[in-house]
Amino acid sequence: MARVGGGALPDVAEQSEPTTLPDLIVDILPTNPTASIVQGDMLAVVVFALLVGISITRVQPSRAAPFLALMDALLSISMNIVKWAMFLAPFAVFGLMAQLVMRMGFETMLGISGYVGTVLFGLAGLLCLYLVIALAFARITPFRFAKEAGSNLLLAFSTSSSSAVMPVTIQTARQLGVPQSIANLVIPLGATMNMAGTALYQAVAILFLAQLAGVDLTMAQIAVVVGTLVASSIGAPGTPGVSIAILVNVASSMHIPVEGMVIILGVDRLLDMCRTAVNVTGDLVAAVLFRAVGQEAAAAA
Structure with a gap:
């Protein structure tokens, strides 16, 4: 209760119950x-x-048929829109790169080439790891994977959204021999939880920001940053630019100045397109691995 005089109000500590x-x-x-x-x-x-x-x-097939027909019609309409986007994708990428060079200049582009090169090198290594896993455990050669998933990865590269290309990714998984039941489960979960490319990009970006600000991070701090970024990327929406918000929050929590974000934002779109393609590759590899595990289990039974 408040005092009648000019005394201060007592502090009331709000107690929050632990999450069950x-x-x-x-x-x-x-x-x-x-x-x-x-x-x-x-x-x-x-x-x-x-x-x-x-x-x-759990309902009768006759009652569920109109709803399934509606979903099939929506999928067909979405695929037509995706085809239009694939046709315009090369022009959009060219315009994006021209705008980036005009805004930042060649000198600045050369200055951040080390940062961009490091991220691209890491993403290329992760992509090769996915292809090796697909070859070793699912017997899918890189040539076949590129042939079946090439258009899907190009669309993911141009849209920078693993969620937007999810219907195409499911169809690509079916072309790779994945049963529809597995594809419909693994691909949506992968688009939500499998963000290895995003976590790798954010870890390099944090180190780049720390170097720009002259902040020396110990190995323990780097391990904490990487673990935080991996955990934060799980469940992040698969839409363009979401990783920037996560990156700012983690940098602020580690007391790293975020003034260098201006430079990162200048090249984020290009790196976003690359890491989205890697994330979609990981989703497809996870789907074919589940197919291989199911086949082995059926053979053992």
């Missing part, structure tokens, strides 16, 4: 699916889609 398992489950369940789709909350969208899919299997 039921609370976590409630937080995952989408309360407004439409808002989750608009906001890009892919985890809530995936949970909602799983609930709808399970519910469809």
Whole structure:
């Protein structure tokens, strides 16, 4: 209670109860699916889609047929739009690169070439690792993978969104021999949780910001930063520019000045396109690995 005189009000400590398992489950369940789709909350969208899919299997096929026909029509319409985007993608990439050079100048571009080269080298190494895993465990050669997934990766590169190309990624997984049930489960989960390329880019960007500001990070701090970025990238919306917000928050928590973000933003779009293609590659490799594991289990049985 407040005092009558000019005394100060007593501080009231708000006690918050620890989060329990039921609370976590409630937080995952989408309360407004439409808002989750608009906001890009892919985890809530995936949970909602799983609930709808399970519910469809529990109703009569005749009642579920109109809904499935509507989804098939929406998929066909989306594929037509994707084809238009693939036709315009080379022109868009050329315009983006021309705008970047005109805005930053050749001298600045040469100055940050080491940062860009490091990120691209790391992404190339991660891409090669994915291809080796697909060859070793799923018997899919890099040539076949490039032939079947080339257009999908080009679309992911041009759109910078693993969520936008999800229908195409599912079709590509089917062309690689993945059953539809596995593709429909693994690809949406991968578009939400498999952000290895994004985590790699953010780790290099944090080190670049620290070097620009003259901040020396110890090995323990670098390990903490990498672990935080990997955890933060899980569940991040697969839309362009989302990693910048995560990057700023992590840099601020490590007391790294973020003035150098201006330089990072200048080349972020190009690196975003590259890491999106790597993330989509990881989703496809995960799908073919699940197929290989299922085949081995069936053979053993």
